[in-house]
Amino acid sequence: MLDRKILEELQEYVERNLVYILYEKSVGRIEEQDFVLESISPLEIETFIAQKRKPTLQKVLFNFIDKKGAASDAEIYKKAGIDRRHFSKIRSNPEYRPSKNTVIALALALELNKKETDKLLSSAGYSLSDSETFDLVIQFCIERKIYEIEQVNYALDYFSQKPLGGVL
Numbered sequence: 001m002l003d004r005k006i007l008e009e010l011q012e013y014v015e016r017n018l019v020y021i022l023y024e025k026s027v028g029r030i031e032e033q034d035f036v037l038e039s040i041s042p043l044e045i046e047t048f049i050a051q052k053r054k055p056t057l058q059k060v061l062f063n064f065i066d067k068k069g070a071a072s073d074a075e076i077y078k079k080a081g082i083d084r085r086h087f088s089k090i091r092s093n094p095e096y097r098p099s100k101n102t103v104i105a106l107a108l109a110l111e112l113n114k115k116e117t118d119k120l121l122s123s124a125g126y127s128l129s130d131s132e133t134f135d136l137v138i139q140f141c142i143e144r145k146i147y148e149i150e151q152v153n154y155a156l157d158y159f160s161q162k163p164l165g166g167v168l
């Protein structure tokens with residue numbers, strides 16, 4: 001259980017960092033969009049993708065597991081609260097994309113810092129937003145090196161957010 005001082009600091013952190021983002025949806029004319037797509041060759045798109053593509057979640061995750069010197073994969077997936085079959089799916093299928101909560105649980109299990117967590121999340125197509133309370137609680141916990149899933153879930157519950165793993 002997190003002590004009252006940590007919870008007060010967490011409350012201040014969320015209030016200070018919560019950003020509300022407003023955006024406008026712009027819609028161009030269909031004729032202009034069609035012309036742009038016709039003027040781009042598939043080879044240009046393939047080249048762009050090949051130059052910009054980053055490593056998959058699978059590659060990034062297992063690099064972090066090796067880098068952190070975990071005794072075994074089981075140590076990580078148990079600490080993350082993930083079952084063996086789900087972890088096996090991540091290991092065996094480079095195209096598999098687990099939920100954001102699963103990736104966060106793995107980052108916590110590996111005790112990744114903010115930059116490393118961002119890299120892991122990005123490899124799965126996710127990010128931590130400054131406009132979501134859930135994400136700010138996760139960022140706070142990472143910055144304070146609070147990596148135990150139960151402690152993080154307690155902090156999430158304090159803000160009426162859904163816990164990692166679905167249970168508190």
